[in-house]
Amino acid sequence: xxxxxxxxxxxxTVGGGTVTVLTRNAAEIARxxxxxxxxxxxxxxxxxxxxxxxxxxxxxxxQDAFAVVDDPEVAIVIELIGGYSPARELVLRAIANGxxxxxxxxxxxxxxxxxxxxxxxxxGVMVAFEAAVAGxxxxxxxxxxxxxxxxxxWVAGIINGTGNFILTEMRDKGxxxxxxxxxxxxxxxxxxxxxxxxxxxxxAHKLTILAAIAFGIPLQFDKTFTEGISRIEAQDVAFAEELxxxxxxxxxxxxxxxxxxxxxxPTLIPHRRLIANVxxxxxxxxxxxxxVGPTLYYGAGAxxxxxxxxxxxxxxDVVRALxxxxxxxxxxxxxxPSELADTPVLPMSEIETAYYLRLSARDKxxxxxxxxGILGDLGISIEAIKQKEPGEGDTHVPLIMxxxxxxxxxxxxxxxxxxxxDAVSGDVVRIRMETLAG
Amino acid sequence: xxxxxxxxxxxxTVGGGTVTVLTRNAAEIARxxxxxxxxxxxxxxxxxxxxxxxxxxxxxxxQDAFAVVDDPEVAIVIELIGGYSPARELVLRAIANGxxxxxxxxxxxxxxxxxxxxxxxxxGVMVAFEAAVAGxxxxxxxxxxxxxxxxxxWVAGIINGTGNFILTEMRDKGxxxxxxxxxxxxxxxxxxxxxxxxxxxxxAHKLTILAAIAFGIPLQFDKTFTEGISRIEAQDVAFAEELxxxxxxxxxxxxxxxxxxxxxxPTLIPHRRLIANVxxxxxxxxxxxxxVGPTLYYGAGAxxxxxxxxxxxxxxDVVRALxxxxxxxxxxxxxxPSELADTPVLPMSEIETAYYLRLSARDKxxxxxxxxGILGDLGISIEAIKQKEPGEGDTHVPLIMxxxxxxxxxxxxxxxxxxxxDAVSGDVVRIRMETLAG
Numbered sequence: 001x002x003x004x005x006x007x008x009x010x011x012x013t014v015g016g017g018t019v020t021v022l023t024r025n026a027a028e029i030a031r032x033x034x035x036x037x038x039x040x041x042x043x044x045x046x047x048x049x050x051x052x053x054x055x056x057x058x059x060x061x062x063q064d065a066f067a068v069v070d071d072p073e074v075a076i077v078i079e080l081i082g083g084y085s086p087a088r089e090l091v092l093r094a095i096a097n098g099x100x101x102x103x104x105x106x107x108x109x110x111x112x113x114x115x116x117x118x119x120x121x122x123x124g125v126m127v128a129f130e131a132a133v134a135g136x137x138x139x140x141x142x143x144x145x146x147x148x149x150x151x152x153x154w155v156a157g158i159i160n161g162t163g164n165f166i167l168t169e170m171r172d173k174g175x176x177x178x179x180x181x182x183x184x185x186x187x188x189x190x191x192x193x194x195x196x197x198x199x200x201x202x203x204a205h206k207l208t209i210l211a212a213i214a215f216g217i218p219l220q221f222d223k224t225f226t227e228g229i230s231r232i233e234a235q236d237v238a239f240a241e242e243l244x245x246x247x248x249x250x251x252x253x254x255x256x257x258x259x260x261x262x263x264x265x266p267t268l269i270p271h272r273r274l275i276a277n278v279x280x281x282x283x284x285x286x287x288x289x290x291x292v293g294p295t296l297y298y299g300a301g302a303x304x305x306x307x308x309x310x311x312x313x314x315x316x317d318v319v320r321a322l323x324x325x326x327x328x329x330x331x332x333x334x335x336x337p338s339e340l341a342d343t344p345v346l347p348m349s350e351i352e353t354a355y356y357l358r359l360s361a362r363d364k365x366x367x368x369x370x371x372x373g374i375l376g377d378l379g380i381s382i383e384a385i386k387q388k389e390p391g392e393g394d395t396h397v398p399l400i401m402x403x404x405x406x407x408x409x410x411x412x413x414x415x416x417x418x419x420x421x422d423a424v425s426g427d428v429v430r431i432r433m434e435t436l437a438g
Numbered sequence: 439x440x441x442x443x444x445x446x447x448x449x450x451t452v453g454g455g456t457v458t459v460l461t462r463n464a465a466e467i468a469r470x471x472x473x474x475x476x477x478x479x480x481x482x483x484x485x486x487x488x489x490x491x492x493x494x495x496x497x498x499x500x501q502d503a504f505a506v507v508d509d510p511e512v513a514i515v516i517e518l519i520g521g522y523s524p525a526r527e528l529v530l531r532a533i534a535n536g537x538x539x540x541x542x543x544x545x546x547x548x549x550x551x552x553x554x555x556x557x558x559x560x561x562g563v564m565v566a567f568e569a570a571v572a573g574x575x576x577x578x579x580x581x582x583x584x585x586x587x588x589x590x591x592w593v594a595g596i597i598n599g600t601g602n603f604i605l606t607e608m609r610d611k612g613x614x615x616x617x618x619x620x621x622x623x624x625x626x627x628x629x630x631x632x633x634x635x636x637x638x639x640x641x642a643h644k645l646t647i648l649a650a651i652a653f654g655i656p657l658q659f660d661k662t663f664t665e666g667i668s669r670i671e672a673q674d675v676a677f678a679e680e681l682x683x684x685x686x687x688x689x690x691x692x693x694x695x696x697x698x699x700x701x702x703x704p705t706l707i708p709h710r711r712l713i714a715n716v717x718x719x720x721x722x723x724x725x726x727x728x729x730v731g732p733t734l735y736y737g738a739g740a741x742x743x744x745x746x747x748x749x750x751x752x753x754x755d756v757v758r759a760l761x762x763x764x765x766x767x768x769x770x771x772x773x774x775p776s777e778l779a780d781t782p783v784l785p786m787s788e789i790e791t792a793y794y795l796r797l798s799a800r801d802k803x804x805x806x807x808x809x810x811g812i813l814g815d816l817g818i819s820i821e822a823i824k825q826k827e828p829g830e831g832d833t834h835v836p837l838i839m840x841x842x843x844x845x846x847x848x849x850x851x852x853x854x855x856x857x858x859x860d861a862v863s864g865d866v867v868r869i870r871m872e873t874l875a876g
Binding site: 017021022024025028029031032033034130135136137138141142145146147148149150151216272274277278284289290291292293294295296297298299300305306308309310311312313315316317319320321322323324325327328329330331334335336339 | 455459460462463466467469470471472568573574575576579580583584585586587588589654710712715716722727728729730731732733734735736737738743744746747748749750751753754755757758759760761762763765766767768769772773774777
């Protein structure tokens, strides 16, 4: 059988890795796929030829990405440019040209996936995006196919390696956020502008995709609540540890009777949970299905070769499905396009979770009772309360509380009342808390 | 579209769970698969109608399994009888009748898979067996499809829940093997005859399957080295813990330059590894690919609904591939049948690993030097050596050593020489040790 001909957009970190994997493992991949896979046309504005093994195997490398998506020889376009534009235009044109698309672009899928999938469905082509979530971990495949018999109850994932590296370092070494961020930037784990990673936007893109696939809903990035890790303090990491918890930056999607929760935020989780022990730049996604119970998928969430691993797996999948009746292929969002649900996404005030609260209380008797009184009046149960010893000369001491599950709207009110107390200084620190129990 | 018609063999734990999942989640499964999936004919010698939700949805339940595989209405046969015979005959006849097969039967696949897959290939039908390894965890799919771009280097898995439950209890409570086994039997985690689980045969079946898929070799159960956990003592669990390790019963398949290692045995692994923290009846498989690095898949490895989750996912996969050109389907053993390799499986004497050794040494000076001398003469490096304090009146004390990696054949010789020392009493306990480093 003749090799399948690939067009490649982008020769950066992931593009270069994809060239390397496709050429280095060409024989083994062909033994699996039943036919060869060859990049015939690539485009990149600039790239480092010396840094990419296998580049000499590509027939033609140019600068014009549109020439690749218009190349009649190309059957599958791999989009590894990233960003919204011109990625969106290129992908839509590839689809219009009847080409299948493989992409690692989470921002594109989270923001424009509904439009892109509709166009692909219409044209009878596939758009595969395993590499968009958790890098090399085949989580899209697991959710969309491996757990196809389940009613998915919730998904909780460490889906941003930079954030996890920072939190791991803060815990292991007791260091501050800013300090670790600077190190992460020096190591190349964090961008010069780290906003996308540390403010949770990257994780929110990925969570949006996971939620759509898990629950059969359209992609709704604008409805994903997003809170980053930049305000996590070393003392909160330490207090959490003392209480038997770890702080992880999680993307959580949960189906409850009123609708669907989609939220990205720092989260206290019991330190004995497997996912609490996922450290450094690694990613992991925990999925709870009604039949299978909890399952977890772990691996490198970024990087050249790990992400390329997912890209190549998608290419092999597309090659295998080339002869399939389009109606029998795995649907883009796991559910048949006509079967997506309009289940409402809950506003944050309506979600339910437990909380870690830290406040700075004047060091005098009665403050704890005042705070506990406010929570009690609102029907919020306290699981634990802890007042730290004052240091010499301290007028205020940290007061830490863990609450049981309560509606966020009610907690907002409790926090407003607590902050209004004379004996409490500054803002109340609130970190959500999940047991992630099977 | 008309529903796909299923024939079901067996209404035991997994059969009952499959009925329950297929009926309870029927609407959601159809939203994914694009068409309904309906059991039209089931056979079981005996079953408990009251224990199985959804049984009333089956058109016909009889006692004759061959009537199911011969039923012209049935498109896909689900085999959940277990064991070698008549499962083999039933599966082969279903194939001969042009029906696709889904099975959870690891013994059948490990022993007769080569024959079954050849017959299926010849007839152009699919045999799916996700449920045969690690229950509900979609590890077959991950290895066969999700990591299709990788050269797999090794696989290491906790793939027997009973064994993992026993080792977890031994560690957590300091209890003896026999004592915990009795509890596992009372809880229903272990069979009345626990041989398959505690002697590693069940794990060896599963490892045989994983190795074939990872490396593109035929199934070779007879070449899998198998050592159970029944000789693990509470003191070894405790000593391992002191040294920073945990004992897990692992199935390990590794590709080295000389060939392939396939082995199931208790293994010391660093306690900080994620897989070292997989406790109780849970399963996990760690896979190292050259591109993706280490990835881990975790979940329930047995039980009614978790195993049914994998069975149903396979059914959905088969339904989706019904219209696919048979040559483009995912090959049974991940690689095209014509592309399987005859890479030799190494005899155990040729494998390389590190070791934990415990021996009972006379409590007098010089014994440690004698033992270290034997290892040194054979070129075996010692990583750590530890002599326990004697109790009052003890003539012998435990001497524990960790070695660096060495060929097993050499270690056999070292152990024989150590056991021949006058100052050493009884057998040397040997537990293999792996870092499982990425």
